[in-house]
Amino acid sequence: MLKLLVVEDHALVREGLARLLLQLEEGVSVTERADFESALNLLDSEQDFDLVLLDLALPGIDGFAGLDILRKRYPAIPVAVVSAYDDVPTITRVMNHGASGFIPKAFTGDALLNAVREILAGNIFRPGGSPSPAKLDDAQPAPPQKKGGVKPSEIGLTDRQAQVLALMVRGHSNRDIAQQLDLSEGTVKIHATAVFKALGVASRTQALVAVARYGVDFDSVF
Numbered sequence: 001m002l003k004l005l006v007v008e009d010h011a012l013v014r015e016g017l018a019r020l021l022l023q024l025e026e027g028v029s030v031t032e033r034a035d036f037e038s039a040l041n042l043l044d045s046e047q048d049f050d051l052v053l054l055d056l057a058l059p060g061i062d063g064f065a066g067l068d069i070l071r072k073r074y075p076a077i078p079v080a081v082v083s084a085y086d087d088v089p090t091i092t093r094v095m096n097h098g099a100s101g102f103i104p105k106a107f108t109g110d111a112l113l114n115a116v117r118e119i120l121a122g123n124i125f126r127p128g129g130s131p132s133p134a135k136l137d138d139a140q141p142a143p144p145q146k147k148g149g150v151k152p153s154e155i156g157l158t159d160r161q162a163q164v165l166a167l168m169v170r171g172h173s174n175r176d177i178a179q180q181l182d183l184s185e186g187t188v189k190i191h192a193t194a195v196f197k198a199l200g201v202a203s204r205t206q207a208l209v210a211v212a213r214y215g216v217d218f219d220s221v222f
Contacts, residue, residue: 002028002120003048007039008055008082013105017053017082020109024116036061040069049077051120053103056083056094064097071098080119082112088200089155089214091126096154101125149217156198159221164191166218168204169211 004021008014011034018030031049033039036058043049052070056063063083070079078100083090086104094102101119103112104127118125152162160181167177174192178185196202199210 003050004028004030005033005039005042005049005052006030007033007036007052007058009034009058010055013055017112020112021053021116023109024113024120035059036066040073043070043074043077047074047077051100051116052077052079053082053116054079056081056085056090064093067094067097067099078119080116080125086127088198089150089210092156092198093150093154095124095126096156102127149215149219151217152221155214155216157195161191161195161198162218162221164188165195165207165211165216166221168192168195169208169218 002025004024006014006017006021008017014032014034018032021030022028031042033042037060039052043052052074054063054067054070056067058066063081067079067081070077079098080101080103081094081099082103082105083094084105086102086106091102101115101124103115103125107115115125152159152165157165163181164177167180172180174185174188177183178188181188183191192204196207199207201207201210
């Protein structure tokens with residue numbers, strides 16, 4: 001019998017997910033928990049779950065810290081993050097923290113069930129396609145932040161891309177960045193394009209807003 005655990009603090013969402021997951025197959029068992037601590041207590045006593053579906057924005061704990069705890073304490077149980085924060089850096093960080101999948105809450109019921117089936121089959125699932133660059137403004141909610149800042153590698157940046165972004169944040173032009181890093185301006189532009197893609201933005205200005213919102217930590221970049 002398939003055994004699933006849904007960890008979600010909003011009752012309406014949690015109950016809706018549970019009802020939807022019952023459609024996976026006959027005899028599936030879905031257990032619900034509204035907070036991370038009670039989910040851990042359950043997993044300590046019952047470790048035969050086939051999948052944990054974890055909300056990224058639970059009260060009382062940073063979502064990425066919670067994901068780390070689950071992966072280290074119960075490495076045999078796959079974890080799928082189900083979240084409304086479905087921007088590129090958040091998805092990348094979730095996958096880098098060892099999740100077996102990322103399922104946006106914006107998915108339809110059929111899409112969610114297909115994603116869960118993919119994960120249960122032993123595959124890694126992340127939303128397909130390249131999302132269009134996000135428009136970052138004051139009205140957009142900030143994603144959950146990791147205490148102490150986010151390392152550039154956690155959002156998919158290479159060391160050189162992180163250096164380029166760090167110099168952008170300091171207000172340097174592409175020409176200045178090229179001189180400081182001993183690169184051509186063309187190479188800097190290539191790195192900048194990769195940075196924009198990783199952050200899910202379309203311009204230098206939007207990149208700076210994203211850096212501020214994610215709390216990117218450049219201390220170890222140079």
